[in-house]
Amino acid sequence: MKLEQYQTAIESSNIISKTDINGIITFVNDEFCKISGYTKEELIGQNHNIxxxxxxxPSTFKQxxxxxxxxxxxKSTVKNLAKDGSTFYVNTTVCPILDENGEIEEFIAIRYDVTESxxxxxxLIxxxxxxxxxxxTLEERVKEQTKALTQLNQTLEERVKEEVEKNREKDRFLFQQARLASMGEMIANIAHQWRQPLSELNITLYKMNKLYQACTNVKEGGFEESYEHAKKIIVKMSETIEDFRNFFSPNRETELFSLSSVAKEAIxxxxxxxxxxxxQIRLxxxxxADIQGYFNEFSQVLINLLNNTIDAFSHNKIKSRLIYIEIDTLSAGDAIIKVCDNAGGIDAxxxxxxxEPYFTTKHASAGTGLGLYMSKMIIKNSMMGTIEAYNHEDGxxxxxxxxxxxxxxxxx
Structure with a gap:
């Protein structure tokens, strides 16, 4: 019973045929008929070479x-011809069946369809x-295109040289215009930075006049102190304009100075x-640390930060006003100076x-938007350093x- 079940399972899933010792077909299953297009009646009794x-x-069949x-x-993959003339491929296993004496009685062939594969x-072949x-053919075409491109590059190189020569004078003119534009920005920044010192000078000179008129009521040294402070501001203004005039000069000489000295000067x-x-200011x-750079330019950076903070105090109506300046030296070999305030911070x-140049939150009459831009340029180009801003607590x-x-x- 089980043998019959095995036989049924094999016949239903494989292409099976049997021949006698001379190759005459004695049995085919339905799958064989289905793939070959022949009926059982047409196959049985015929030579398998049908x-x-x-x-x-022929060598294949000889083997x-x-x-x-x-x-x-x-075992082999065999190419066969169906009744309708179409081709099909089968993986074939042919086994000889022996009788009780060990002689070949018949052959059985088990196949499965591999036509699609x-x-x-x-x-793919x-x-x-x-x-x-x-x-x-592509290699030949590439050679032709390469030859054409080589010729084009030769003529293009000559044309580029000619155009470069034509535009060289134009480039010089544009470069000069760019320098003048940058100089104009700096001068505008200087004018902005001088508003506070000029106001300071005006008030100081007014005090000097009042003290002079009432000199008998002034404590000893008061007049001299005010006068010296006025002179110091005037000298500082003169040095600043000279520094900015030489901003593009490649022959500027740097100097060695301490961070504390430039901070105290700005304050x-x-x-x-x-x-x-x-x-209130705390240092x-x-x-x-000593750093190499331009003292007056660094001083202008700190003054600009202080001025901006004062403007922020007024704009945000801060009552208790504090600026905190800290100087330290990091293990990485950098000196760091922080200028912090409690003026309310900057919108994130x-x-x-x-x-960025010309970016400002102030009214046009109060700022040009160049102060922080120039400060960054000074720190980056003149001091070889970096400057960044971040909100901290309430400032x-x-x-x-x-x-x-x-x-x-x-x-x-």
């Missing part, structure tokens, strides 16, 4: 018979041949303005734009990093 494809060489007549199993393989042919220049605006020197949506911090030349003794 489905032989004419393109299969088949030599193998099975030696009582061995033959073989056709796909043949299609065809594509490969087409690609090889394409590559052969001293702004002393009167800070007092009038009731701004904390953790570890001072514009924080990344404040160093903003500007952090400036400058390469250190010498670490100085920590202040007590």
């Amino acid at each position: 489905v032989r494809h004419p393109e299969v060489p 088949l018979w030599q193998t099975i007549l030696q009582k061995q199993t033959y 073989v056709r796909l393989s043949e299609a 065809t594509k490969d041949e087409e690609l090889e042919e394409l590559n052969a 001293d220049i702004m002393r009167g303005t800070l007092e009038r605006n009731e701004v 904390n020197i953790v570890r001072d 949506t514009i924080l990344d734009k404040i160093f 903003v911090c500007f952090s400036i990093k400058i390469p250190v030349k010498t670490v100085l003794k920590e202040e007590e």
Whole structure:
């Protein structure tokens, strides 16, 4: 019973045929009829070569018979011809069936259809041949295009040289215009930066006049102190304009100075303005350092930051006003000076734009939008450092990093 079930399972899933020792078909299953297009009646009694494809060489069948007549199993992928003239491929296993005496009684062939796989393989082979042919012609076409491009490059190089020569004078003119435009920006920035010092000078001179008129009521040294402060502001203004005039000069000489000295200088220049605006300023020197650069330009950067903070105090109507300046030296070899305030901070949506030229939140009469831009240019180009801004607690911090030349003794 089980043998019959096995036989049924094999016959329903494979293409099976049996022949006698001479190759005459004695049995075919339904799958064989289905793939060959013949009926059982048309097949049984016929030689198995009824489905032989004419393109299969005789040597193949010679090898088949030599193998099975030696009582061995033959395996191969065979190309066959169906009744309607179509081709089909089958993976074939032919086994000799022996009788009780060990002699060949018949042959059984078990096959399964691989037509689609073989056709796909043949299609791939065809594509490969087409690609090889394409590559052969492509190489020749590439050579031709390369030759054409080489000729084009030769003529193009000559044309480029001619155009470069024609435009060289124009480039010089445009470069000069760019320099003049940059100079104009700096001069506008200087005018903006001088508003506060000029106001300071005006008030100081007014005080001097009042003290002079009532000199008998002035404590000793008062007049001299005011006079010296006025002179210092005037000198500072003169130095600033000279520094900016030489901004593009390649022969400028740098100087070695400490961060604490430039911070104290900026605070001293702004002393009167800070007092009038009731701004408390704290300078904390953790570890001072000498840096190489331009003292007056760095001083202008700090003055600009102080001026901006004072404007922010007024705009945001801050009552308790504090500016905190800290100087330290980092282990990475940079000196750092932080200028922080409690003026309310900067809107996060514009924080990344404040160093762009002409960007300002102030009224046109109060600022040009060049102060922070010029400050960044000074720190980057003249001091080889970086400047960044970030909101901190109830204000903003500007952090400036400058390469250190010498670490100085920590202040007590």
